[in-house]
Amino acid sequence: MSEWPTTSGLARYRSERTIVKSRAVKFAAAEMLRSGVDISISSVARHAQVSRAFIHxxxxxxxxxxxAASEQKKRTHDGTRELVASSETQLRAAERKTFVAQIKELKRRLEAERVEVKHLKIERSKWFGGQIDELTRTPEDICALQDALQVALSERxxxxxxxxxxxxxxxxLERSLEAVRAAYKQDYDQSGESHSNVIQTDRFRQ
Structure with missing residues (x-):
């Protein structure tokens, strides 16, 4: 016939169970922080297989x-901020590189057009300045030269x-990037406030 456990035996058993459950809660919080799982009283209690009342x-x-929840929020915020900053930096660098290349090419073409216009002006001066015998030029040649000059000026x-x-x-594009950055910061700040409220009120939802 088995004996009923003594009062001291029950107390020792409860103490040992408390120690085991406490370790489970601490391990669960650390593991969830490491793995990035959302941390709250309820989620830690489920992970550690204890009641929320035990933690409260x-x-x-x-x-x-x-x-652990505060540390997770800080890590998430820092990681997101670094990711956004990195993305913005890469985007700006790519856009800047593209625009610089385009502007260089346009400046090169513009300079070429200026040289062509200068050359055509010199030729026109020769035609109409009497430096070359006009009898050797036909009206068609003169009209063609004038047309070429007008085309070059138009392209310039x-x-x-x-x-x-x-x-x-x-x-x-720069203004759009600023608007996106501001909207993202506002959304993140609002989500951060919501997460903080969950941690504060969770202990009363039993």
Whole structure:
């Protein structure tokens, strides 16, 4: 016939069970922090297979879970901020490289057009300045030279307009990046406040 456990035996058993469950809670909080799982009183209790009341009633465990949740939030914030900063840096570098290459090419073409226009002006001066015997030139040649000059001037003006538009597009892109950054920061701040409220109120939802 088995004997009923003594009062001291029950107390020792409860103490040992408390130690085991406390270790489980601490291990669960550390493991969830390491793996990036969302930390709250409820989630840690489920992971450690204890009741929420057990954590709430033990101030040390309650503080440990809240500290883990705060550390997780800080890591998430720092990681997100670094990711956003890195992405913005890479995007700006790529856009800057592209625009610099485009502007260099446009400047090269513009300079070539200026040289061509200068050459055509010199030729026109020769035609109409009497430096070359006009009798050796036909009216068709003169008209062709005038047309070529007008085309070159028109292309130069178009290039100037295109360079201006590309500069405006770069400015609009920069403003768009600033708007996206501001919107992302606002959304993240709001989600951070929501997560903090969950940690504070979770202990009363039993």
């Amino acid at each position: 009633e033990n101030q040390e465990l309650h503080d440990r879970v809240q500290q 003006d178009e290039l100037r307009e295109f360079v201006g538009k590309e500069s405006d597009r770069a400015d609009r």
